[in-house]
Amino acid sequence: MAKVLVVAEQRDGRLKKTTFELIGASAAAGNETHVVLLGDGIQGLATELGHYGANTVHVANDAGLKFYTAEAYAQVVVALAKSLNPDVILAAHSPTGRDLMPKVTSRLGVGLASDCVQASFEGGKLKVRRPLYAGKATAEVEFVGAGPQVATIRANALGIPKPDTSKSAVVSAVAVTLAGVKTSVSEVVQGQAGRPDVTEASIVISGGRSLKNAENFKMLEEAADVIGAAVGASRAAVDAGFRPHRDQVGQTGKVVSPNLYIACGISGAIQHLAGMRSSKVIVAINTDPEAPIFQIADYGVVGDLFAVTPALKDELRKLKDH
Ligand SMILES: Cc1cc2nc3c(=O)[nH]c(=O)nc-3n(C[C@H](O)[C@H](O)[C@H](O)COP(=O)(O)OP(=O)(O)OC[C@H]3O[C@@H](n4cnc5c(N)ncnc54)[C@H](O)[C@@H]3O)c2cc1C
Numbered sequence: 001m002a003k004v005l006v007v008a009e010q011r012d013g014r015l016k017k018t019t020f021e022l023i024g025a026s027a028a029a030g031n032e033t034h035v036v037l038l039g040d041g042i043q044g045l046a047t048e049l050g051h052y053g054a055n056t057v058h059v060a061n062d063a064g065l066k067f068y069t070a071e072a073y074a075q076v077v078v079a080l081a082k083s084l085n086p087d088v089i090l091a092a093h094s095p096t097g098r099d100l101m102p103k104v105t106s107r108l109g110v111g112l113a114s115d116c117v118q119a120s121f122e123g124g125k126l127k128v129r130r131p132l133y134a135g136k137a138t139a140e141v142e143f144v145g146a147g148p149q150v151a152t153i154r155a156n157a158l159g160i161p162k163p164d165t166s167k168s169a170v171v172s173a174v175a176v177t178l179a180g181v182k183t184s185v186s187e188v189v190q191g192q193a194g195r196p197d198v199t200e201a202s203i204v205i206s207g208g209r210s211l212k213n214a215e216n217f218k219m220l221e222e223a224a225d226v227i228g229a230a231v232g233a234s235r236a237a238v239d240a241g242f243r244p245h246r247d248q249v250g251q252t253g254k255v256v257s258p259n260l261y262i263a264c265g266i267s268g269a270i271q272h273l274a275g276m277r278s279s280k281v282i283v284a285i286n287t288d289p290e291a292p293i294f295q296i297a298d299y300g301v302v303g304d305l306f307a308v309t310p311a312l313k314d315e316l317r318k319l320k321d322h
Contacts, residue, residue: 001030002124005086005148007077008037008049008057009096015045017160017200018092020052022153024161026090027053029121034058036080036174038073040066043171050169052161057169058084062176067185068096072178074103080174081108086148088126090119093152093255094199101152110147117157117257117278126151134251134274154278155199156257195221198249201230203260204276206249209236210265210287210305217242219306220264223313226320232256232276234266250275262312264305268293285309 004026009016026033035054046057060076091097093115105112118129126149128141143149198204205224224231233243249256251271261279277296284297285308294300301308
């Protein structure tokens with residue numbers, strides 16, 4: 001059994017699904033599972049973390065933690081890690097986790113296995129798998145030497161356990177003293193809201209250059225709205241100005257691992273595959289039967305996306321209505 005510290009993520013008082021995945025995986029392995037929850041006015045979230053298997057929730061509640069900054073958050077996580085002395089620290093491979101954990105590990109003087117797609121525990125030791133060479137190979141990583149074994153895990157890699165409302169966690173308040181913090185966020189201006197981020201959604205519908213313009217992406221948005229999916233894009237679509245860069249999937253965009261990835265009019269260039277090949281089920285719609293995307297697709301439709309996508313939306317709606 002290992003002592004595991006999970007770094008929770010919340011925004012606007014709502015916990016991220018990736019946090020539940022990390023807690024669930026740790027608890028299922030029989031580990032002593034601690035969670036650090038940072039923010040302002042977030043004490044109420046500790047109960048939900050208990051439902052997913054956290055034994056102890058360390059609540060760092062402070063006005064200085066209202067908005068995420070690597071400086072402030074790293075101070076709290078490092079101080080807690082030093083006093084708690086966990087065997088393992090887990091965080092999501094989200095934009096926050098990618099920013100925060102290198103700072104935390106450098107301050108603790110330990111290594112970091114990032115962007116992992118599998119995690120298991122054997123005799124208190126963490127073993128992880130992480131893709132290499134744009135997903136063409138996978139490395140199995142074990143940790144050597146002293147200090148916590150630290151990993152960031154891709155969203156949707158571990159699966160969300162069923163919450164058990166009979167379970168509860170011990171709640172422990174963290175005394176926060178932020179020293180020498182040089183940056184603070186005064187306001188966060190939300191982008192277009194309403195649709196999940198590609199890295200967090202369990203279904204992503206992406207479009208490529210063949211969509212021809214930004215207006216045509218509405219077709220994908222309508223299909224996405226039926227099933228609560230996120231809308232992604234290839235770099236060609238982003239470079240053409242059809243979608244903002246935050247939606248780009250791939251080597252120079254975001255890495256996604258949804259349960260279902262639907263690629264509409266995307267050729268399947270290696271740089272795009274680098275961002276989505278670990279999706280559980282891949283569906284490709286493309287007029288060219290030789291398009292490389294079909295080599296990794298579980299299901300393929302050789303056809304015109306302008307005909308297939310609206311038909312897909314109608315079928316999804318029917319399924320949802322029944
Ligand atoms: C350093 C570097 C980094 C990169 N990073 C990324 C990245 O992060 N993400 C990324 O996506 N790319 C990235 N690229 C670009 C990548 O190489 C490809 O150019 C890009 O992915 C192509 O996008 P696309 O599939 O939309 O366009 P195309 O390659 O032009 O493919 C369009 C596809 O649509 C199909 N099609 C056309 N009309 C229809 C229709 N009516 N219905 C159905 N199908 C149709 C065509 O058959 C074709 O397969 C990178 C490149 C480099 C060099």
